[in-house]
Amino acid sequence: MTRIGRWIGSHLVLAGGILVLLYMYIPNMIVAVMSFNDSSGARNLYAFQKFTWNNWLHPCAPEGMCSSLVTSIEIGLLATFFATLIGTFAAFGLVRHKFAGRSLMNLVLFLPMATPEIVMGSSLLALFVAAGLGGHLGFVTILIAHIMFCISFVVITVKSRLAGLDGTLEQAAMDLYATEWQTFWKVTFPLVFPGILSAALLAFSLSFDDFIITNLNSGQTVTFPMFVWGAAQRGVPMQVNVIGTVMFLVALAAVILGEVGARRRRKAIAAR
Amino acid sequence: MIATARKRTGYLLILPAAVWLAIFFVVPFYSLLATSLYDPEGSVLTGYDMTWHFANFWTALSEYGGVMLRSFWYGALATLFCLVLGYLLSYAIAFKAGRWKTVMLVLVVAPFFTSFLIRTLSWKLILADNGWVVNTLQAIHILGPEGRLLATPVAVIAGLTYNFLPFMILPLYTSLEKIDPKLNEAAADLYSNPFTRFWKVTWPLSLPGVVGGTLLTFIPATGDYINASLLGSPNERMVGNVIQSLFTTQGDYAVAGALSVSLMVIIITMVLVYVRRAGTEELL
Numbered sequence: 001m002t003r004i005g006r007w008i009g010s011h012l013v014l015a016g017g018i019l020v021l022l023y024m025y026i027p028n029m030i031v032a033v034m035s036f037n038d039s040s041g042a043r044n045l046y047a048f049q050k051f052t053w054n055n056w057l058h059p060c061a062p063e064g065m066c067s068s069l070v071t072s073i074e075i076g077l078l079a080t081f082f083a084t085l086i087g088t089f090a091a092f093g094l095v096r097h098k099f100a101g102r103s104l105m106n107l108v109l110f111l112p113m114a115t116p117e118i119v120m121g122s123s124l125l126a127l128f129v130a131a132g133l134g135g136h137l138g139f140v141t142i143l144i145a146h147i148m149f150c151i152s153f154v155v156i157t158v159k160s161r162l163a164g165l166d167g168t169l170e171q172a173a174m175d176l177y178a179t180e181w182q183t184f185w186k187v188t189f190p191l192v193f194p195g196i197l198s199a200a201l202l203a204f205s206l207s208f209d210d211f212i213i214t215n216l217n218s219g220q221t222v223t224f225p226m227f228v229w230g231a232a233q234r235g236v237p238m239q240v241n242v243i244g245t246v247m248f249l250v251a252l253a254a255v256i257l258g259e260v261g262a263r264r265r266r267k268a269i270a271a272r
Numbered sequence: 273m274i275a276t277a278r279k280r281t282g283y284l285l286i287l288p289a290a291v292w293l294a295i296f297f298v299v300p301f302y303s304l305l306a307t308s309l310y311d312p313e314g315s316v317l318t319g320y321d322m323t324w325h326f327a328n329f330w331t332a333l334s335e336y337g338g339v340m341l342r343s344f345w346y347g348a349l350a351t352l353f354c355l356v357l358g359y360l361l362s363y364a365i366a367f368k369a370g371r372w373k374t375v376m377l378v379l380v381v382a383p384f385f386t387s388f389l390i391r392t393l394s395w396k397l398i399l400a401d402n403g404w405v406v407n408t409l410q411a412i413h414i415l416g417p418e419g420r421l422l423a424t425p426v427a428v429i430a431g432l433t434y435n436f437l438p439f440m441i442l443p444l445y446t447s448l449e450k451i452d453p454k455l456n457e458a459a460a461d462l463y464s465n466p467f468t469r470f471w472k473v474t475w476p477l478s479l480p481g482v483v484g485g486t487l488l489t490f491i492p493a494t495g496d497y498i499n500a501s502l503l504g505s506p507n508e509r510m511v512g513n514v515i516q517s518l519f520t521t522q523g524d525y526a527v528a529g530a531l532s533v534s535l536m537v538i539i540i541t542m543v544l545v546y547v548r549r550a551g552t553e554e555l556l
Contacts, residue, residue, distance in 0.1 A: 017364025020357045021379055024437060028383045030394040090289035097282025105286055108293050114487065116539065118512040122519055122532045123300035126307040129525070148296040151289055171288025209388050211498065214510070216519060228389040232502060236393060244390040251385030255378050 028248055035241035055238045062237035068227035068244065072208055075139065075223065079146035079207040083159030084200045086147070087154025088192075094155070095162040112152045120149065121213035129216065145213050150203040157202060161195025194262070201254065301536075307529030328530035336514050336531055338353045340538075343511040346425070347494030350432035351440075355482065357433070362481075363474075366448040367456075380441055392431055392502050399427050399503070423505035431499035436492060440485040447481030448474075477525035483550045491539060511535055 038052035060066035090109070094102060112120065124145050128137060169191070173183040211225040218226060230241055311323040312331070333340070365376045376504055385389070391505040399421040421427050451474060459473040497512030511531065518528035 011361065011368075014364045014368040017361040017368065017376075018438075020361040021376065023357070024383050024434070026381070026398060027391040027394040027434070028386055030397055031386060031390055033398070034394070071323055084286040086292060087283045093282045093285030097279065097285065099279050099282040105290060108298065109289070110368050112293070112297055114491055114533065114543065116491055116512070118495045118515050119304070119536045120297070120300075120495065122515055122528065123294065123304035125301035125519060126525070126529060127296070127300040130303045130306065144296055148292060151292060155289065199428050211389060212496075212516070216516065225387060225389050228387065228393070232389070232393060240390055244386040248383065248386040255382060259374065259378065 031241045031244045032250075034060075034238060035245050037238050037241075039235075039238050055242050059239050059242045062231070062239050064222065065224075065227055065231075065237065065239060065243075068222045068224045071139070071221060072224040075143055075146060076204045076208040079150055080144055080200050080204040082147045083150035083154050083203045083207075084196060087151045087199065087203075088158050088196055090151070091155045091158035092160055095159055109152045109155050112149050113156075115147075115211075117212040118216075120144070121216035124148075124213070125216045132239055135219075136218055138221040139219045141219070142214050142221060142223065145217050146207040146210060149210070150206055151215065153202050153206060154199040157199035158192065158195045161192055194258075197258075204252070304529050304532055307525050310526040310529070312524065312526040327527065328526045329534060332527050332530040332534060336511065336529075339509055339514055340511045340531075340535065342508075343494050343535075344538075346429055346432060346500075346508075346510060347490050349429050350436065350493045351486050351490040353429070353433040354437050354440040355486060358437055358444050358485060359478075359482075362441050362444040362448050365445055366451075367453070377445065380438060384438055388435065389498065389502075392435065392498055394426070395431050395434065395503055396422060399430070402486045422503060423508070425504070425508055428500050428508045428510075431503045434492045434494060435496070435499060437490045439488040439492065443484035443488060444478065444481040447478050447484075449516040451477050479550060483547065487543060487546070491543070494539065495535065 033048065035055055036051050036053070038050040038054065055061075090105075093099075094105065097243055102106050124141075125137075128134060128141055133141065165188070170187050173187045174180075178186065209225060210223075211229060214223055215226060215229070222230070224243070228236065231237060231240065297504050306322060308328055309322065309326065310328070310547075311325050361380070365373055369376050379534070397403065400406070401420050401422060406415065406419070409421075410417060410419060415421075420517055421430075425485070455473055455477070459469040463469045463472060472497060493512075495512050497510050497516060500508050500510040500513055515528050515532050518524045518531070522528075
């Protein structure tokens, strides 16, 4: 009896967990289905009308959508590059070096993650306006904002990778007469690299998806989330769902490839 | 000699991050504070005069205090739902998933690579007046024949819960995963009831994750306005809606600034009290 009870108990939790996971996928399934929706002439844009391949064949048909996508990708790549660079430096500094003001730095890095986006966005806007840049909001101000909020996430990701690093490997390299520089590039960097890569991925997705801070500091520049927002007031073109589905598939593929790569590397190391 | 050199390298390494965050994160708070004390009679075109106009705070809180309260209430409810759902899933991944652990963890994060706005818009379709959710609820008489979900607090809170769930799951999973399964076995010897076992062993050990997750959920959920705009009606307006429209469409920078500063001050106070009471200061 108790054994049956325990079996049910343990599988009930797993079943519950899987249900929660399914709940998280409902919107993605809807987005995928709606990407095949023919909405032409329909009054209600939030219901499936008729099947069509058209949205997938002509993804750039809605005016301004693909140019906003390009803007978002440009900003995303630039913000990722700078935030990953700055953040990785800071993570090394914080983990590998002891200096006064470290805890203050940790606090300043933690705060952006604990500040509501609306507050961060409005204070940046206040700064830009006070600096006389109120009329020059656009690509550059969005980029500045994105680098700002991505840095913290890069630092914590790289920091956790660095903290879990086995220091004896570096000592071994030094014992084998590697210089500090060689040790860094041949031992430390390759070991930290997966952490840097996932930090960059995180930074890109944060930048690409940001709406609240961007909306306040964008001027006339339109990013993809802003295009969706603007379109939502009139009725979203179905091609938006195509983009959403593609983004999901690309991200899934990237994560799966990364996981397969990591497994293969582990196996290769084990086989040695 | 080497020690000073290493110290200097340390400073050099954090310098870019420190400068960037100082200029574009710390200084803006000062600008926001200054903005909140501007003379409300100014405009973006003519410029604002700094007049230490503390009355802006009075205007902001008397006019939008109700909206502010509602935001905290919605944020708290969404956080609670996230905690229940997120705990179930993180627990299942940490202890029941076996070799599927990594796969499930990837599956948790993957849907969130589709744009936040697109996913929120799809809830509009799910909760629509003639959708199957509403029809089912009407059929089993949970909703009246005229009842609806869209443009109600239920839709906004459901949207917030859905959107911020991963912020709850990841910290929860991290702290659950650290728990040694042997402790559960020991607990099984001590307490026969699985619920007692959970309350006395697993729950206290997962507290850092609970505190981290609730903060990471509550703070953005309270400041969010996307869910309230897309899934709610003007009756579900949250403080974020007000701040953004004061800044962008009404151009009332002074009151918007005061409201933004108030939100920040209240959130910081709540976070500090909460972290103290939970006894998890080391998180900060």
